[in-house]
Amino acid sequence: MGRHRKRDRPHKLNRGHRQGRDNRDGGYKIKPLENAMFDKYYKCQGIVPEGEWELFHKTLKSSLPVTFRITGTRSQAQELLKIIKGQYFSNLVGTKVDGKLIEPKCLHWYPDELAWEVDLSRKEIRHNDALKRLHEFLISETESGNISRQEAVSMLPPLLMDIKPHHKILDMCAAPGSKTAQLIEYLHADESVHIPEGFVVANDMDNKRCYLMVHQVKRINSPCCIIVNHDARTLPNLLTSTQGNTKEFVLYDRVLCDVPCSGDGTMRKNPDIWHKWNPHHAMNLHKIQKKILQRGLELLAPGGKLVYSTCSFNPVENEAVIISVLNKCEDAVELEDVSDKLKGLKFQKGISSWKVMSRDGHCYEKKEDAPVSFQKQWDDSVYSPSVEEATKRHLERCVRVLPHMQNTGGFFIALLHKKEEVPWIKARRAQQAEKTKAEVIDDQVDTENQDAESAKITVDTTLPISSESEISKTDIDNKNGNDQANGNTVGDSEEAETGNKSSQKRELESEDNENSRDSPLSKKQKMQGYKEDPFLFLRKDDPLWPSIKNFFKISDGFSEEQFMFRCEGGKKRTLYFVSKEIRNLVIQNRDRVKFVNMGVKALGRSPSPLVPDCEFRIAQEGLPALIPFISGRKVRLTREDIVTVLSQENPFISKLGDQAQAESSKLDPGSTIFYFQPTPSDPEPTCDILFCGWRGKTSVRSFVGKNERSHYLRLCGVELADIQKKVAEMKAARQAEGSNENSDVLDLDQELKDNIKSSNVDDIVDENDVELKDDVDENIDEEKEMAKI
């Protein structure tokens, strides 16, 4: 049978359609957005205020507006905001599509005017040039990591967490990672702290979704984040070693439990939920949600804060979970009032009384009212608490955002403060202390003649151990032994377990004679599902390092041991950079934790005959982290130089300003760092710009991706799309005239400079110059390159 032609295919719904799909009969049928059970359930809960049901219901059936946050460093974010307002939003003032006013709105509850909403649909984008331009801008800036397109309500949890650069943060159910990205951004928000000592551990149980998160997190280029793959209910305690080489379990300052839920608050973007929703889902989710929250509280440090959130309206998934776990915590944990942290946000306070509903639509207020079969099936904690309990635990401090309040999705948030250790951990700790006391007495007898060194390693028995993921003292002692063997391998393999090494690893050893001892892993320690090549850390005496260190003049204070690499064909092709704390975590936990990803690409091997001394070039992703340690290979550019370098492929060094020419001429060919800092005589943009590139014999070039290049040019007041359009026009005109291309390039270049001086955006360069190769093999015969120009 031939393939369906496009017009024969069933009608495909796009996001803008407000109807569900049903293909049970072979073709798609449009199903109305209705669910009588949903209506019945929520009408009787008292969640939607009197007289607002119709509006609530109507809003749930409409599509969501586009919302986004401006990210990046504070100064760059402010500069981008200026551009968005000045060049994109101002063009939209008074724009109407199909009679609807398209007006960007600032989300007032988000700080510094950095979050916005635009009511855009595909149709509207297609029919309006200003909207199309805005849409393209949003895509480009999202790709380069300077804008995060994120649902408005999804921005709330990290906002409540008051993140500081030293915080250890755990995101328990993190994929696809929009909140993780926000948490990492906040960790790096203080520009005066170069590499935060805090970190983010982002976990998700779904391995495939972990990889979605890798993409999200990569855009932020943080060396302070690891992605792990576990069931949050039994998330392992992570070990860390202190300066005295004592092993401790990590307790987090901040925990985010954005738990799996029925998602009925997301019906606006997931219309299928209209047809799938039934009250029974919440009953099963309730059990999982309680366990995740409980584990989150175990892993939270006393004094720390935890946000519990769902995109569901359902009290069974929200207040019922909170009060049940709070009751279990006795007075160790309390709900915090967040109203002063969300000024400008409209929301409903948490409720203290609700009904539960069976699949057939019967409602029950108390356990005793429900049939015995349900009593057995449902946790007792799904029912409303007593008035006294609800008052004592301040359930009204929970926050529920309804879609019609400010044109968003639905959401629930609770901020919990852990005042002291939770009672069941206290009890376990007391038990363990007793046990350890007895063991110590036994050990003293057994180990009198042992090396005093081993006595240095202690176990802090004051720390919580989950019943499900309990680690014994013996495990930790074995771990200490493994570390001393110092395989420094992340991940695992059958070979590592049996002591046989893969051929790749053997090659690796023969190449640099290092990382030769993989950690011996027991069957128990083997991490199922870990398919990646292991990451390895560079060693202190790695023969690669002196050439890199000397070439870039990297300070002695920098530790090469913070670089990771993978066994790519037995060669170290790419070095990834991680913070000291992440390295520590990876090394201490490599046998017990499924690590999915960590580190930013910092150096790539790319040998060139022009650069005999160093085979590596610096990568854009890792540059912000490494720059304070580097004193060589830097060229300071003016704004005008930036435009020249980013809009032309290989401009001659002679095209740069005097200072850049002088600094470039002092350098031999090779990987180079270009930077801009505003000065009184060159004040715009008002933020620093930093990118990597290449200094050739007589020319320079940038090595940044297309979207990032657009971003930096934009900060300099130049739109790449405008340049490209102009170039296309010029080229067409030149072809029509049959003129000499080479001589034109020089004239065009002068024109470009003149245009920049007069702040005219209509800059012109040759199209060949505009095309950048992102990942050029630097075996460039430069003379050939120059001949092209």
Ligand SMILES: C[S@@+](CC[C@H](N)C(=O)[O-])C[C@H]1O[C@@H](n2cnc3c(N)ncnc32)[C@H](O)[C@@H]1O
């Ligand atoms: C609401 S989504 C999280 C959204 C995410 N926080 C964000 O902002 O992009 C819930 C996530 O929990 C994950 N999940 C479900 N059960 C889990 C469990 N037991 N442990 C850890 N993650 C789980 C799902 O794979 C899903 O990615």
